[in-house]
Amino acid sequence: MVNDKRLFLASCFALITTAFSFSISAGTLKQLGTDLGYTAERLGYINSLWFFGFPIAMIIGGLIYHTIGPKKIMQIAFFSHFVGAALTLIAIYFVSSSSYVLLLASNLLMGIGCGCTEAACNPMIADTYQGETRNKMLNRFHMWFPGGIFVGALLSELMTNMGFSWQSQFWLIPIPALVYAYLFYGQTFPKASVEQASSLSANFKAMLTPLFIFIFACMALTAITEFGPQKWTGLIMESSGAKPMLILALTTGLMAVLRFFGGPVTNILGQTGVLLGGAIIAALGIYLFSTQTGAMAYVAAIFFAVGVAFFWPTMIGFVATNIPKSGALGMSIVGGVGMFSTAIFQPIIGGWIDSDIAEQQALGLSGVDLDLAAGQATLSTMTTFPIILIVAFTILFFWQRGKSGEAVAH
Secondary structure, eight states: OBOHHHHHHHHHHHHHHHHHHHHHHHHTHHHHHHHHTOOHHHHHHHHHHHHHHHHHHHHHHHHHHHHHHHHHHHHHHHHHHHHHHHHHHHHHHSOSTTHHHHHHHHHHHHHHHHHHHHHHHHHHHHHHOOHHHHHHHHHHHHTHHHHHHHHHHHHHHHHHHTTOOTGGGGGGTHHHHHHHHHHHTTOBOOOOOTTTTOOHHHHHHHHTSHHHHHHHHHHHHHHHHHHHHHHTHHHHHTTTTSOHHHHHHHHHHHHHHHHHTHHHHHHHHHHHHHHHHHHHHHHHHHHHHHHOOTTHHHHHHHHHHHHHTTHHHHHHHHHHHHSGGGHHHHHHHHHHHHHHHHHHHHHHHHHHHHHHHHHHHHTTOOHHHHHHHHHHHHHHHHTHHHHHHHHHHHHHHHHHTTOHHHHTOO
16 A cells, blocks of 8 residues: 655655755865865866766666666665765765765765656656646655755754864765655555556657757756756855855745745746746846845845746646656656756856956955955856746747646646
8 A cells, every 4th residue: 555645755855865965065065175175166076976966867767767666766866875975974084085086976876866866756746646736746845855955054054053064064964864765665656657657659759849848958947047056155155244054044945935835826827937937036036146245145045046946846847747748757857957957067157166266366356355256257147047048938938828738737
């Protein structure tokens, strides 16, 4: 017998593990670079391996979901999460010339664990719930990514204030992993629905449609719009007069609350309306990040959070509802391209920061003024992503207007 409540709770703890790995590495990025002597570009490559492992696991997981099932995929997730966390701890506690390679490997493994979580849990939840309930539960599942980042950011800030080393914060990551392993243990998993279990040839045929290709391209931009500023919050915002981990906590805490109410919001605005509105507000939020300091940085965080809150679950929900024959593979491919995009841009963003630092140094700036000016210049460049999305989602809004899939999507 399927215990859907326990399976859903276990899925949430698996996503919290993903969130902890994201937030703690983001919050300690500057200390890692300083203590181990890494440039922003090298830090970008470390970040990128997390984002590369994620989509690789998602896509492979989508291909084999109906063959091996979510249970085995989550066993791989647990192994990857645990070994990845162990390698990180070895690299930062026993610093050597091998630490950089170990951090690359650990981030790749952590990303694989996180990708397996998405590959298993998204279709499992889609198979368990139908109609409006499906959209609601997907939003409530995905609220635990920002929710987990919120908890991780607050714990990180608390541990820092209590005098714990930045390295000790990485011990938090295995805790939710042990919880989800316990909750999944011995459980019966749901059978794939007839639509979702269609053959791979039918999946690929559904993905070779203009609508899927369009969503595929948009997902690359929604993901980097969300994760680009978040992953570099600590490094960029430290000189703005605001506490970076509090910025991260405010952003993700608000995102978690908004995703909890994602079902009713999507009912009112429709999936395309939510995406278009989100792009507009996200562009404003990143612009404010690039121009404001002090208390106004927290205002920028609110706009940013409202803008990106519904991107990920709505994009996944859009595929599940409007392109159902793409199956688990379609959801995994869309999520995967989002993470591939973010992976590709991590060292690029790091390069932007290094370049902006050099440019501002040439203008005579130094110290905190240099860090702030360079960080804001990089954030200004990042506004390009949501601006492109405003155009894309305006097209999608009129493209899907009045179609039956949109009407029942929420």
